[in-house]
Amino acid sequence: MLGKLIKHEFRATGRVMLPMYLVLLATAVGSNLSGRWMLGSSRSALSVLGTLIVVAFGFAIFGVLLMSFVLMIQRFYKNLLQDEGYLMFTLPVSVHQHIWAKVIVSAVWFIATVLVIIGACLLVAYEGGFWRQFFDFLGQLLGGLQKLKISEALNGTVVLAELAVLMFLCLVAFSLQFYAALAAGHSQPNHKMLWSVGCFFGFQAVLQFGGSMLLIGLNKLELSRFLDWDPTPIAAIHVGLLMSIGVVVVYGAIFYAVTTFFLKRHLNLE
Amino acid sequence: MRWEFSNDAPIYTQLIQQVKVGIVAGIFPPGERLPSVRELATEAGVNPNTMQRALAELERDGLVYSQRTAGRFVTEDEIMIQAAKRGLAQRHVKSFIEAMLRLGFRQEEIVALLKQEIEEGTRDVSTGM
């Protein structure tokens, strides 16, 4: 059932995101052409048009970023907490599956958005010898990689993987904080949106307070006295990343629990 | 067929009456299959269980009979249909007379009025009015 939820979630969001990506790519191509023929052209009309296209490209980047963020919140709000909630919460599906479907789909869109923006920037930069340069660069990179020792290559790959996981988890946890605030706010009888905003900042405050208390506490404990450990730089990076992953997982899990608690127990759709 | 219901009597007794009218008036001809309970209920806009109950009652009276798989049929017994027709007519006449008595007419007056009305009715028809 999770698969089906995800499928329909992509259907609902794809109709917004895909056209946005198309616009972004179109303005990217436009900017590329503009850079070659229009900007600095002797005809002022052409030059102005070129500038406009480049500005449009800038707005398009901003637009897709904003849209993937807005969509993350709006889908949860509209699909689960408004009238559509009557349909969604009476499907033979668990609350957990609902939350996972929303979280996974919005994380995928965030990542896709970043990739599309990178792609669009490459499009803008493209010129005659571009691909040759690009492959030269890739070749150099591969050549450099080949010179690496196995341990270095392994460490590098793992660090990259850890970074990717961390990024994904950050997106998930970030979405969950919004979901928890919306779910908690909408469990109030009145002024649901106001409560949601309040909850969001409330969570933020609690989180920061808790976080700083934890840090102060850890500092006081002076753990380093017990640990006789002088890590190599790469080991320190691993430990740092893994600890960050752990923190993000805890942070996400707290908001996941808050979200399910309110959706299961206290939600009363209008 | 038009289905109409009053508010003072159970719906199933009204359904019995109206199906009877349908049979007597030849909307449901003798020996023909009746529409299914669901079809009749949808047409009349009533609960299927209520329609079922009315048809079962008609079956007990013998006006319709059911064949295990083929459904319900109107009786072919003309005498029974004629009896039903009489029964329906009597009800109308009775309630008519009651209404007239309540208005203060005497029995002879009712008969005279009825006669006069019928004669006028036929004259209107013959003169093409």
Place this chain on the structure above:
Amino acid sequence: MSVLECKELCKRYGRTAALEGLSFTVEPGRIVGLLGPNGSGKTTLIKLANGLLTPDAGYISVCDMAPGRESRSLVSYLPERTAIPLWMSAGQLLDFYGDFYTDFRREAAEEMLGHLNIHPRQVIKQMSKGTREKVQLIMVMSRAAKLYLLDEPIGGVDPATRDYILSTIIGSYNPEAAVVISTHLIADVEKVLDEVIFINQGRIMLQSSVDGIREEKGMSVDALFREVFKC
């Protein structure tokens, strides 16, 4: 086995009680009217049966199960509001129902949509309010569920749509399933019902068969309702 059962069911919102000790059962094959003035607890009861709310005391069960994920595959629910996503086309809505409900009879739904001249590519947002209500009802009635919970199915629609909705409900009758219709428009649904439950201020005032009321009191359910709830 009863399709819907409540025992001493209580629900409160904050300090106000919405339901105070409701007990009744609904048997398969029955079309039951849940009748009461606005704010009497009808919608609360239906939400509880769908697991959209949790009871404070007593219990409610659907086919001998507490409302939840499993019971929802047996219940077909028509909410008071238009809950179908407006951006979908009729065809996408059919996909949606087909994906989530194994008892969805797609051909039946397609046929009913066809009768209304609704094309699968037509988007719900572009339909009139009455048509949206009809489409939503078609989806709900095209499931072969054990219990249909219809919350105010004929509220706020024109008389022709009202007739269409009622005849769709009758036409989808299944002797193994029960239908619960909540409404305050009694005169319109009375003939469609087997029995009625009068509910007021979270309590049951009366449970009886429609013809039982007409036989005993010599008046329609609508007339009795007006008498019972006279202001």
